[in-house]
Amino acid sequence: MRGQNALAAVLVAPLLLLLAAAFLVPLGTTLLTAVADRELADTLPRTHHALAAWDGEALPGEEAFAAVADELGVALEERRLGPLAQRMNFAAGGQRALLLRTARAADGLTAPYAVSLPALDPRWGERDTWLRLRDATGPVTPLYLLRALDLDQAPGGAVTRMGEEDRLFLTLFLRTLGVAVIVTLLATLLAAPVAFLLASLPPRWAGLGLLAVLVPFWSSILVRTTAWFVLLQREGPVNATLVALGLTEAPVQLIGTRIAVIVAMLHVLLPFAILPAYAAMKGIDRALIRAAASLGGSPVQVALRVYLPLAFPGIAAGGFIVFLLAVGFYITPALLGGPRDQLVASFIALFINREVNWGMAAALSVLLMGFAACAIAAARLLLPAALKGRLSP
Amino acid sequence: MSAAWAWRVAIGALALLVLAFLLAPMAAIIPLSVAPTEVMRFPPEGFSLRWYEEIFTSGRWLLAARNSLVVAVATTVVATTLGTLAALGLTLGRFRGKAVLIALFSLPIVTPSIVTAASVFLAFSLAGLSGTLAGLVLAHTVVAVPFVLIAVLAALKGFDMTLLRAAAASGAPPHVAFRRVVVPLIAPGILTGAVFAFATSFDEFIITLFIAGPAQYTLPRQIYASVREFLSPAICAASVMLFLCSTVLLALTSWARRRQ
Numbered sequence: 297m298r299g300q301n302a303l304a305a306v307l308v309a310p311l312l313l314l315l316a317a318a319f320l321v322p323l324g325t326t327l328l329t330a331v332a333d334r335e336l337a338d339t340l341p342r343t344h345h346a347l348a349a350w351d352g353e354a355l356p357g358e359e360a361f362a363a364v365a366d367e368l369g370v371a372l373e374e375r376r377l378g379p380l381a382q383r384m385n386f387a388a389g390g391q392r393a394l395l396l397r398t399a400r401a402a403d404g405l406t407a408p409y410a411v412s413l414p415a416l417d418p419r420w421g422e423r424d425t426w427l428r429l430r431d432a433t434g435p436v437t438p439l440y441l442l443r444a445l446d447l448d449q450a451p452g453g454a455v456t457r458m459g460e461e462d463r464l465f466l467t468l469f470l471r472t473l474g475v476a477v478i479v480t481l482l483a484t485l486l487a488a489p490v491a492f493l494l495a496s497l498p499p500r501w502a503g504l505g506l507l508a509v510l511v512p513f514w515s516s517i518l519v520r521t522t523a524w525f526v527l528l529q530r531e532g533p534v535n536a537t538l539v540a541l542g543l544t545e546a547p548v549q550l551i552g553t554r555i556a557v558i559v560a561m562l563h564v565l566l567p568f569a570i571l572p573a574y575a576a577m578k579g580i581d582r583a584l585i586r587a588a589a590s591l592g593g594s595p596v597q598v599a600l601r602v603y604l605p606l607a608f609p610g611i612a613a614g615g616f617i618v619f620l621l622a623v624g625f626y627i628t629p630a631l632l633g634g635p636r637d638q639l640v641a642s643f644i645a646l647f648i649n650r651e652v653n654w655g656m657a658a659a660l661s662v663l664l665m666g667f668a669a670c671a672i673a674a675a676r677l678l679l680p681a682a683l684k685g686r687l688s689p
Numbered sequence: 690m691s692a693a694w695a696w697r698v699a700i701g702a703l704a705l706l707v708l709a710f711l712l713a714p715m716a717a718i719i720p721l722s723v724a725p726t727e728v729m730r731f732p733p734e735g736f737s738l739r740w741y742e743e744i745f746t747s748g749r750w751l752l753a754a755r756n757s758l759v760v761a762v763a764t765t766v767v768a769t770t771l772g773t774l775a776a777l778g779l780t781l782g783r784f785r786g787k788a789v790l791i792a793l794f795s796l797p798i799v800t801p802s803i804v805t806a807a808s809v810f811l812a813f814s815l816a817g818l819s820g821t822l823a824g825l826v827l828a829h830t831v832v833a834v835p836f837v838l839i840a841v842l843a844a845l846k847g848f849d850m851t852l853l854r855a856a857a858a859s860g861a862p863p864h865v866a867f868r869r870v871v872v873p874l875i876a877p878g879i880l881t882g883a884v885f886a887f888a889t890s891f892d893e894f895i896i897t898l899f900i901a902g903p904a905q906y907t908l909p910r911q912i913y914a915s916v917r918e919f920l921s922p923a924i925c926a927a928s929v930m931l932f933l934c935s936t937v938l939l940a941l942t943s944w945a946r947r948r949q
Binding site for chain 1: 692693696700701703704705707708710711712713714715717718721728729730767771772774775777778779781782783784790793794796797799800801802803804805807808809810811812813815827828830831834838863888891892894895898899909912913916917920924925928931932935936938939
């Protein structure tokens with residue numbers, strides 16, 4: 297038995313290593329990146345040291361002023377100032393300009409720096425400027441997570457709400473939740489009849505119907521989204537049909553609307569709802585249905601009190617998978633939605649590809665992960681039976 | 690009884706509508722891909738294969754197809770090997786925490802794909818794996834391997850362990866028993882897993898978007914770039930080709946299932 301377990305360990309180990317290297321370590325990296333605050337320590341080590349000792353009451357001592365004046369100039373010369381400038385500017389607008397201006401003028405500054413720095417830019421004479429620098433001494437900061445929740449950090453660390461016009465992410469999370477819930481409800485509602493039909497058809501026809509579900513299920517999400525992009529064009533078939541049916545007089549703009557996003561997401565996700573529901577309904581013992589009917593249950597009673605409860609685990613598992621997938625959707629909103637239809641995923645992509653703000657990308661990822669974890673926990677609590685071994689294709 | 694009948698008809702009609710909805714996009718895109726004109730009007734007038742000719746002669750599309758194939762094949766080999774070995778280990782082992790391990794291995798399926806992609810991007814950028822073929826294959830393997838594991842575990846459930854003892858009693862060393870007894874019997878499960886792995890990698894988009902360098906543009910990424918650039922029927926032609934690939938893969942899995 298011992299030898300068998302040793303063999304088992306050897307067999308499982310390679311996959312475990314791979315999972316650790318290419319999945320668990322990256323997830324950990326994201327968690328760390330969401331709170332890491334290394335820029336000041338890396339770029340201006342002496343300033344970092346001086347500020348760590350500062351009590352934050354009056355202005356810091358000459359030592360800190362001298363360190364800033366000296367290190368900023370060197371960092372600019374060695375082209376290392378970018379990350380810190382971005383970090384500070386993210387905390388409060390205008391900081392990049394202040395740092396760059398000071399770095400460029402650093403050579404001409406003379407001691408005592410506690411006098412010459414404020415003379416160069418009065419902001420160096422303000423305690424808030426120094427408090428902001430001290431907030432960046434790390435090694436961790438709540439800044440990115442706070443921002444991802446539309447909260448801000450006042451100099452010194454107090455948490456405040458973002459200004460009305462700068463709030464973005466709570467709406468974004470609510471929108472993501474809303475779209476995911478709508479798609480999940482629609483998918484579940486539409487999947488049940490299909491699953492019922494497939495489960496009650498004779499095998500030959502059921503096979504054909506199942507093919508109609510499996511073919512889209514197997515084709516690429518991108519291909520299907522692209523197909524919808526073509527279909528929903530102004531001159532596309534959907535608009536042609538709408539006009540022919542007299543529902544609209546002229547073609548309507550469909551691309552860039554919430555409707556387009558939801559229709560295409562529904563199309564992509566429906567098979568995930570249909571297949572588990574079908575598996576559950578297929579497994580229902582027909583004798584139970586006949587028994588219920590022969591005991592005097594009306595068809596509606598039999599459907600609602602016998603059939604549906606038996607099929608429920610499959611339907612619920614399907615809905616759960618649809619929700620989990622919908623929450624992380626990127627391609628469909630990116631191609632078919634307007635700026636106001638983008639979900640959390642689009643902003644993660646934006647922060648990675650365009651803004652190069654890894655802290656925000658990581659913070660949004662962490663919150664989305666939390667979101668998914670809550671959904672999984674809720675599902676486990678509400679439908680324990682439904683999830684047993686059903687997270688498989 | 691007639692009320693129940695009416696209900697059945699209504700449910701059946703709704704179900705047929707949903708099935709039509711599922712098939713409609715592909716049904717519409719096939720005629721558009723053979724349209725002779727650049728303007729995609731429906732229904733198209735005439736017939737031409739010029740868009741297929743365009744994708745089959747364009748360097749960008751061919752390179753993307755080659756990249757997709759290379760990455761998907763490499764992913765399939767790694768994922769199928771590691772997944773099959775791990776499934777064997779999980780079946781053979783008599784230790785606690787097996788369920789935990791299986792849940793751990795399935796984690797990439799329930800993690801939102803954007804989170805996986807962002808995490809892989811951050812970690813691989815720091816490790817210098819971003820923009821490399823090895824990095825891309827590694828990342829694809831992580832999301833593909835749970836499917837292999839699940840398929841092979843299912844196949845092993847029906848495997849009679851006394852066969853292994855019989856093989857040992859007949860003097861077969863473990864690796865021979867594995868090759869000549871285990872593999873042939875669970876081959877359909879392995880094949881199903883392999884096809885799933887291939888399809889997962891072939892369709893994967895978001896991780897590729899984040900970590901692939903320009904030299905690793907895959908087909909989904911090429912389609913995405915083209916749609917954003919300029920929508921031409923060539924994209925429909927490419928979509929139809931990809932769609933045919935998926936259909937072949939689907940046929941493979943149902944063939945494997947019948948053999949199981």
